[in-house]
Amino acid sequence: MTEASETAAQPLTARLDRVGIVVAVIAIVGMDWQSFATLKPNRLISGQGLSLAQSLPTLWAAIGIALLSIATIVAVLRTGALLRLAVGIGSLLLLAVLIGIVPATVVPPDNSYARVSPAAGFWLMAFAFAVLTTDAIAKLQLGPLARLPMLAGAAIAVALILGSGHWDGLSILKEYATNAQKFWREGAKHIELALGSLAAAVVIGLPLGIACHRNATLRGITLPVLNVIQTVPSMAMYGLMIVPLGLLAAWSPLAASLGIRGIGTAPALIALFLYSLLPVVANTVAGLGEVRRSVVEAAEGMGMTKFQRLFQVELPLALPVILTGIRIVLVQNIGLVTIAALIGGGGFGTFVFQGIGQAATDLVLLGAVPTIALAFTAAILLDAAIELSERRRL
Amino acid sequence: MSRIIGPLARLATLALLLALILKPDWFVPVLKPFTENGAPVIYNQGSLLSLTLYHLGLVAIASLIGTALALVMGVFVTRKVGAEFLPLSRSLVNIGQTFPPVAVLALAVPVVGFGLKPTLIALVLYGLLPIFENTITGLKEVPANVVEAARGMGLNPTQQLFRVELPLALPVILAGIRLSVVINMGTATIGSTVAAKGLGEVIIAGLLTSNTSFILQGGIIVALLAVLIYDALSILERRVARRTGRLAEVAG
Numbered sequence: 113m114t115e116a117s118e119t120a121a122q123p124l125t126a127r128l129d130r131v132g133i134v135v136a137v138i139a140i141v142g143m144d145w146q147s148f149a150t151l152k153p154n155r156l157i158s159g160q161g162l163s164l165a166q167s168l169p170t171l172w173a174a175i176g177i178a179l180l181s182i183a184t185i186v187a188v189l190r191t192g193a194l195l196r197l198a199v200g201i202g203s204l205l206l207l208a209v210l211i212g213i214v215p216a217t218v219v220p221p222d223n224s225y226a227r228v229s230p231a232a233g234f235w236l237m238a239f240a241f242a243v244l245t246t247d248a249i250a251k252l253q254l255g256p257l258a259r260l261p262m263l264a265g266a267a268i269a270v271a272l273i274l275g276s277g278h279w280d281g282l283s284i285l286k287e288y289a290t291n292a293q294k295f296w297r298e299g300a301k302h303i304e305l306a307l308g309s310l311a312a313a314v315v316i317g318l319p320l321g322i323a324c325h326r327n328a329t330l331r332g333i334t335l336p337v338l339n340v341i342q343t344v345p346s347m348a349m350y351g352l353m354i355v356p357l358g359l360l361a362a363w364s365p366l367a368a369s370l371g372i373r374g375i376g377t378a379p380a381l382i383a384l385f386l387y388s389l390l391p392v393v394a395n396t397v398a399g400l401g402e403v404r405r406s407v408v409e410a411a412e413g414m415g416m417t418k419f420q421r422l423f424q425v426e427l428p429l430a431l432p433v434i435l436t437g438i439r440i441v442l443v444q445n446i447g448l449v450t451i452a453a454l455i456g457g458g459g460f461g462t463f464v465f466q467g468i469g470q471a472a473t474d475l476v477l478l479g480a481v482p483t484i485a486l487a488f489t490a491a492i493l494l495d496a497a498i499e500l501s502e503r504r505r506l
Numbered sequence: 507m508s509r510i511i512g513p514l515a516r517l518a519t520l521a522l523l524l525a526l527i528l529k530p531d532w533f534v535p536v537l538k539p540f541t542e543n544g545a546p547v548i549y550n551q552g553s554l555l556s557l558t559l560y561h562l563g564l565v566a567i568a569s570l571i572g573t574a575l576a577l578v579m580g581v582f583v584t585r586k587v588g589a590e591f592l593p594l595s596r597s598l599v600n601i602g603q604t605f606p607p608v609a610v611l612a613l614a615v616p617v618v619g620f621g622l623k624p625t626l627i628a629l630v631l632y633g634l635l636p637i638f639e640n641t642i643t644g645l646k647e648v649p650a651n652v653v654e655a656a657r658g659m660g661l662n663p664t665q666q667l668f669r670v671e672l673p674l675a676l677p678v679i680l681a682g683i684r685l686s687v688v689i690n691m692g693t694a695t696i697g698s699t700v701a702a703k704g705l706g707e708v709i710i711a712g713l714l715t716s717n718t719s720f721i722l723q724g725g726i727i728v729a730l731l732a733v734l735i736y737d738a739l740s741i742l743e744r745r746v747a748r749r750t751g752r753l754a755e756v757a758g
Binding site for chain 1: 593596598600604608612613615620688696700706712713724729733
């Protein structure tokens with residue numbers, strides 16, 4: 113590029129936002145995509161794509177395209193982060209409203225077999241505006257605590273839309289309607305497994321971490337072993353857990369009567385517990401290791417006993433690092449519980465694998481979407497907890 | 507002591523792994539008690555060797571693609587041209603890593619169908635996150651005065667990147683690759699549930715027919731393989747770290 117054209121081009125490029133250009137390209141491709149939604153004759157047959165104009169009443173399609181175009185222009189221009197945040201969130205809400213209108217538009221009221229689901233065009237636009245929102249949040253440098261109200265807002269918005277029945281015509285909610293009872297049961301099981309294994313890992317891992325901090329030999333043995341355990345792929349781990357527990361159940365009627373069997377909750381819980389140990393122990397060691405020698409000595413000088421020192425000085429100072437370990441464990445476990453469904457452990461994975469087995473996409477989504485939402489919520493909540501503990505430390 | 511134990515343990519693990527894959531019949535007496543009603547003791551629906559090679563090939567291809575993409579992206583967002591994308595990329599990587607790998611796999615199925623494709627997509631997409639994150643961290647951690655000195659020596663930006671920044675960031679990048687490969691080994695195993703070929707098949711066959719012997723065979727092979735690869739990559743990483751440590755001394 114010559115210097116003359118560079119200076120001539122500068123006023124224009126200076127007014128354009130590079131991230132916004134990427135967002136706009138994705139959004140425009142999504143808007144032009146031949147399928148905004150998919151209409152399937154029933155839940156298993158592959159469907160037919162409907163463009164934005166085909167899937168909505170003319171008025172709604174016009175409003176939708178107009179507003180989304182304005183949002184795209186705002187994204188491309190160099191605009192303030194707050195405006196971009198508002199536009200990003202607004203566009204996502206608009207998409208949420210639009211997709212809910214599709215079933216009533218394209219499915220005759222007496223047809224209860226037809227399934228409508230969001231398709232590539234919808235997802236591309238949703239992704240584009242989610243990126244715009246994320247970029248605005250990153251630019252505003254909103255800390256974890258500030259993200260809490262946004263999480264609450266998102267949760268309330270989704271709850272309101274779900275509660276109003278606006279999405280009831282969509283295939284994933286039809287799938288929910290037929291599985292409602294099972295959905296909440298598996299959901300409870302999912303959370304129970306993720307939190308139960310975490311609790312066990314904290315109860316065992318925290319003292320183990322403290323012991324490892326004080327004793328180098330123990331640390332030298334424990335951490336490598338836990339590292340190796342963490343490396344074992346989850347499906348292999350669940351599989352391997354079946355064997356000892358199956359044998360235990362076969363030999364001991366007591367174990368069997370307690371519900372310990374080769375297949376089911378027990379092997380899943382133990383496998384998750386084993387995976388959880390490394391982050392808890394390693395971060396406890398690292399957190400305690402970061403506490404400055406002078407602080408510990410000062411506490412000693414004040415006449416604190418070993419216990420007082422540990423509980424009133426060292427652990428509170430190490431808390432943010434320990435909480436980081438707990439965050440890793442919780443997010444990881446929420447994902448890993450999904451795979452426990454393969455050995456009868458229950459959880460949302462039940463729907464995922466059932467759906468894969470029947471080639472029923474909607475059922476897969478019924479399992480995958482809440483799992484992602486849970487992991488995401490856990491990450492935001494714990495990030496906020498970490499920030500709180502850091503503030504208190506100062 | 508540990509100098510002898512380490513290599514010995516590695517050698518024993520490798521020998522056990524090779525025996526399990528190449529001579530599964532040797533293990534019949536051990537595995538026999540885990541079968542019922544005269545079910546086959548040794549996996550008989552395909553050769554364990556070809557499944558292992560396929561599994562490793564899948565992980566290798568996905569990791570190579572993921573590494574290449576992550577490196578290019580990581581270098582881009584740490585240059586002046588891509589600086590605007592840096593905060594966004596950091597957030598997206600963080601968000602991406604809260605997605606469970608199995609969800610990425612399950613969501614790819616409706617888009618591209620069953621088999622190799624969704625598994626490869628999930629492996630590449632999910633696997634590039636730790637590498638991308640570590641590339642950014644590694645490049646950002648290169649001390650400013652070192653880059654400054656390189657510029658003072660008359661290196662142009664490309665030379666600075668390839669001769670100074672990337673070599674110094676290499677240990678951190680390698681740690682990301684190790685993490686990515688380990689995650690990919692696991693995701694490739696789950697890939698068998700969406701009909702991708704691989705060692706997960708052996709475990710799934712065992713689960714479907716309640717044949718604990720199959721589960722043990724598949725589980726132990728996958729576990730040993732993952733542990734050995736993790737170990738090998740850790741050794742490589744330590745070697746590189748030691749070398750760049752010296753490099754940094756010279757440069758600083």
